[in-house]
Amino acid sequence: MVESVRRAVLAGEVPATGAAFADAVGSSGRLLGSEGTLSALDHVRAELKGLGPLEYLLAEETVTDILVNGPDDVWIDGATGLRRIGRMFDTDEEVRALAVRLVAAGGRRLDDGCPAVDVRLGGLRIHAVLPPISTAGTLLSIRIRRPRVFTLPELVASGTIAPAMAEALTLMMRHRLNFLVSGATGTGKTTLLSTLLGLAGHQERVVLVEDAAELNPSHPHTVGLQSRHGNLEGAGVLDLTELVRQALRMRPDRLVVGECRGAEVRELLSAMNTGHDGGGGTVHANSANAVPARLSALAALAGLTPDALALQAASGLDVVVHVVRDARGRRVESIGLVELSPGRDLEVTPALVDTREGCHRAAGWSGFALRVGWTGPDPGPGRPSHACWRVLPSCSHSPGRFRGAGGNSRVRSSSGRPVFRESASG
Known part of the structure; x- marks a missing residue:
């Protein structure tokens, strides 16, 4: 039939x-x-x-990836990690036929002359590889974009975000700090970023720049730009670097790059250093401490030296939010401040860390608490002996974004990095 x-x-x-x-x-x-x-x-x-014999897997809300390693080796990834399904096709020719059809529906071709292709098809991101490039038959990787956006309370209830971490992230967005969400593949960076953007003020205009449109924040004023591959002659390419430049002309209140993976990091940092507060994005990194090295590698693609990158990032970026995926599931592991070390190297100083014992403040807590106007009890054992801070009405969306109690003010150091003076009246 x-x-x-x-x-x-x-x-x-x-x-x-x-x-x-x-x-x-x-x-x-x-x-x-x-x-x-x-x-x-x-x-x-x-x-x-549709996806042929794989179609029914789309009905499972927890499935985020479908991985076909041949006709008899199909895996899915979801809330419980990778799980093997087994045989879904009779022959490799059936896998190849499905891959060719999906790629063709995405406006590209998959054949011996073009054996590895990545396309976007509706809410799917599809990557296919043919033999002999693939040594195990036709390979098909499908990333599923779910339309549902999780709210912050839902992520707290699921254990993804600790309550104290949720309050810190809320204040981070309210005070328009520039941030990056870091983590390895499949840790939930995009999910968390969509949730955070939903916390932006409804009067703000959010402009998204993505290689593959995956962000769908619950925000009334969001517009998106998506990169475009070249045609068979290589013409018509629109990469993320050019799209960030275009986004700056669209009057963004918040500029967001879905995933920093190349020279566009230079344009994003430049925007953060020229008055575009509240921006953010994601970056692949195995730990928060590895983010400076990752940014340095990306900046090198744009011609920035490590010293120039350190100055740009330390002046423009405020916070790195790191997410992990371990035996406890996907969760926000830490919030750290982006700073210059005494040797003028870029570093991320942990401010709030989620361990098995709960959330604990770390070395950068006092600086983070000052920037976001933290008023509640400090997380972790004990209370610091230094001054407590309260948010003044004048700090709301002001150019400096915050001001501490007792007349504390934000000033610039010789490196251009914001520093703070603390009065004795705290």
Whole structure:
């Protein structure tokens, strides 16, 4: 039945629509009954427009990735980690046919002349590799973009964010600190970034720049730009670097780069240093301490020296939020301040760390508490003996973003990094 409908579509006799598929199934002459007809229609639609035998996996809300390593080796990734499904195809030719069809639907081609392709198709990001580039048959990797956006209370309830960490992140967004969400692949960086952007003021305009459109924050004024691959001749490329430049002309209150992976980091840091507060993005890093090295490597692609990168990042960036995925699941592990070391190297000083014993303040806590106007009890054992801070009404969305109690003010050091004076009246 699937083959007959496919031939009819290719011959132009049946349009590739759900109603036409239903008519074709109904006119097949087979006695299927109402339930059988619906089942056959779902099968035809999956084979001709969906993911074929993988289609049913989309119905599982926890599935984030589908990985096909051949006809008899299919895996899924989700809340409980990687899990093997087993055989889903009879032959490798079926896997290749599905990969070719999906890539073609995304406007590109997959063949011996172009054996590795990445395309975006609706809410899916699809990557396919053919033999002999692949040594194990046709490889197909599908990343699923879920439309649902988690709220901060939901992430707290699931254990992804500790309550004290949630309060710190809320204040970070309220006081428009520039931030990066770091973490390894699959740790939930994009999910957390979407949630944080939902905390931005509803009067603010958020401009998203992404290689693949994955961010979908619950915010009333969000616009997005998506990069574009070149055609077969290599023309028509629009990369993230150019899109960040274009975004700066769109009057953003918050400029967000979905994933910093190249020379666009120079443009983002430049924007953060020229009055565009509240911006952010994600970056791949195995730990918060590894973020400076990662930024240095990306900046080198843009021609920035390590010294120039350190000055730009220390002046423009405020916070690194690091997420991990371990035996406890996906969670926010730490919040750290971006600073210059005495040797003028870029470093991330932990301010709030989530361990098995709970959230604890670290070396950078006093500086972070000052920047966000922390008023509650300090997390972790004990209370610091230095001054307590309260938020003054004048700090709301002001150029300096915050002011401490007792007349503390934000000033600039000789390096350009914000520093603070503490009065004795705290």
